[in-house]
Amino acid sequence: MFYAYLRGLVAFLLWLVNGNARYHHRDRILDQKENYILVAPHRTWWDPVYLAFATKPKQFIFMAKKELFTNRIFGWWIRMCGAFPIDRENPGQEAIKYPVKVLKNSDRSLIMFPSGSRHSTDVKGGVAVIAKMAKVKIQPAVYGGPRSFKGLLKGEPIDINFGQAIDISDIKRMNDTGIEEVAERIQTSFSSLDAENADCGRTKKLNPLTYIFRIPLGLIALILVLLTLLFSYLASFVWNPEKHRK
Structure with a gap:
């Protein structure tokens, strides 16, 4: 529930700031009943929100570097939204075992930025x-x-593009050759999707006058953010999402 709320709140904030996003080929997204790994090149701080919003109501877990969990409020937020900490220097078996377990035994999928x-x-x-x-x-x-x-504030156009799902069941072994084949399929898809975005030819920025109509909504959003921060700070003392995850 908190995942859906926070996803909606952040997407609403991004709409207030930019409001010039389009989603392409959402029909290519796998069925909501099927778990999968959503992969994308990691290019901004906000692209995970656009991806999560585009695939709603599907919910995800995701890996995050352990340093992001040090802040009480932000760490609690991302844990509540399905993040689990990874030590980049020494990731360990948990980096593989936990997402595999969730993909097999829950209705949540996994977001990964393979880059x-x-x-x-x-x-x-x-x-x-x-x-x-x-x-x-x-x-x-x-x-x-x-x-x-x-650029986000200027209302530069945003395009989120989805490709055809990649089935790797034909690859028998995940040795160096198998991993290289999967990586090539992913990178080929990324390149194709980027080319499709480029063909959109969208260069028109958002009309600045539209922001006038967003000022009242922005005040409402500010109140929601402050209330969410207060709630999250208090809740972090009484609800440990890590124990709940286990």
């Missing part, structure tokens, strides 16, 4: 191993749009 960090184009093998062990498909997507907060 690892923002602006990277490198495709890591973790997606392939998890998908193979959990026996799920890989759903590729890309974010196209502003990569700076300044």
Whole structure:
């Protein structure tokens, strides 16, 4: 419930700030009853929100570096939304076992950014191993749009594009050759989706006058954010999502 609320709140805030997003080929998204790994290049701080919003009502878990959990409120937020901490220097078996368990035994899917960090184009093998062990498909997507907060505020167009699901059941072993094959399929899909976004030819920014109508809504959003912060701070003392996850 909190996941859906926070996803909606942040998506609403992004709409107030930008409001110039379009979603392409949502019909390619796998059925809501089927679990999968949603993969995309990590390009901004906000692309995970657009991806999660585009695939609603599906809910996800996701990996996050352990340093993000040090802040009481933000750490509680992302735990409530299905994040689990990963030590990038020493990820361990939990980085594989936990998402595989969730994909097999729950109705939540997994969001992964196989490039690892923002602006990277490198495709890591973790997606392939998890998908193979959990026996799920890989759903590729890309974010196209502003990569700076300044561009977001200017209302530069945003395009979220989804590709055809990638079935890796034909790959028998996840050795170096198998992982390389999966990585190539993912990267090929990313490149194709980026090309489709480029063909959209959208360059028109949002009309600044539209922001006038958003000022009252912005005040409502500010109140909601403050109440959410207060609630989250108090709730973090009485509800431990980590214990609930276990």
